[in-house]
Amino acid sequence: MRFQDAARDGRAVVYAGIQADPLVARAADALADAARDERILARAVMNGGSTDPTHWMAMFPALFGPAADAAARARSEAVLAVSLEVADRGDAARSQFRGAIVEELTARLLARRVGPAAVRRERRILFDGVRAEIHPYDVTVERDGDAEAYDCKWGARGIGADVLHQLDDARVHAVDEETALRVALVVFDAERSCAVRLARSTAPSAGTTIVALETLDGLATVR
Amino acid sequence: MTQGIGITVEAVIERALAAYAALAEVGEEIDDEWSYIQDLSEAWRDRLEAVAAARGSETVDPSIDDAIERAIDEIGGIEDPHRAIDWLSTFPQVTLLALGERP
Numbered sequence: 001m002r003f004q005d006a007a008r009d010g011r012a013v014v015y016a017g018i019q020a021d022p023l024v025a026r027a028a029d030a031l032a033d034a035a036r037d038e039r040i041l042a043r044a045v046m047n048g049g050s051t052d053p054t055h056w057m058a059m060f061p062a063l064f065g066p067a068a069d070a071a072a073r074a075r076s077e078a079v080l081a082v083s084l085e086v087a088d089r090g091d092a093a094r095s096q097f098r099g100a101i102v103e104e105l106t107a108r109l110l111a112r113r114v115g116p117a118a119v120r121r122e123r124r125i126l127f128d129g130v131r132a133e134i135h136p137y138d139v140t141v142e143r144d145g146d147a148e149a150y151d152c153k154w155g156a157r158g159i160g161a162d163v164l165h166q167l168d169d170a171r172v173h174a175v176d177e178e179t180a181l182r183v184a185l186v187v188f189d190a191e192r193s194c195a196v197r198l199a200r201s202t203a204p205s206a207g208t209t210i211v212a213l214e215t216l217d218g219l220a221t222v223r
Numbered sequence: 224m225t226q227g228i229g230i231t232v233e234a235v236i237e238r239a240l241a242a243y244a245a246l247a248e249v250g251e252e253i254d255d256e257w258s259y260i261q262d263l264s265e266a267w268r269d270r271l272e273a274v275a276a277a278r279g280s281e282t283v284d285p286s287i288d289d290a291i292e293r294a295i296d297e298i299g300g301i302e303d304p305h306r307a308i309d310w311l312s313t314f315p316q317v318t319l320l321a322l323g324e325r326p
Contacts, residue, residue: 043316044316044317047310049300055293059297060317060320061286061287061290065286091303155308157309189312190316190326192266192326193263193267195266196259196262196263199262214326
């Protein structure tokens, strides 16, 4: 098993521009330090129609009400501000930004556990005698004898047969080569919604870890 | 916004579920996702109904009533079925958080 940078077609070049936008990094910074409820706030605002911060502050009284402590409120305000910036980019761009933010957040959380040098982006995984997948994995952890591959989705609806097959194929090929490869799908959505989506799927998922919004912090602490 | 005085958990969840049902109808415009929408809606409706069953007679603070009313307003303006499907997951989470419940 070996890793390789993905070749960039036109679409990938455009998306790379989104990934490199400073807004993506700032959003990932804010979300990496956020708690579950603040991440739900981000999900709502980045999905939302209103760009009025007072509307969202009123919708999340536990985060912005008088009972919120100063540190938590500061985190919530940072999440709200950056989420509104994403929403303000317009419907066409925001879906790309949201995807890039989930990827960057995943990379940052993983880096806390394995160090930034081991975390790579947009990589293909090659196996002897196996035709390589066209689509790269969003995030990989590449260490000798200890590799991980992640795809990232904004919502549970993104859990589809294609991505589940791709992740499971890589896992199976790694087993064939007697190499360790953990595969996971990171979904910035509730566990309940992910479970519903998975229940409808006939694609293989037993060997794929689903990392939902509630369990994101496990990327930084648990292999 | 509605007045929160005397509003119960059961009443706000009843309003939320009515808005949620209308949101599901918007999402159903995506034919391929019809079954997913039914399952997703049922899963979250069950969760909200469980909260109503456990805390239904409890009175909510006006700020919570306002929070849920704002969430209802937010989804009430959605016309795009793709956004509606996204909010079929998001709206119950926001509602449950407002009520101090785990999603």
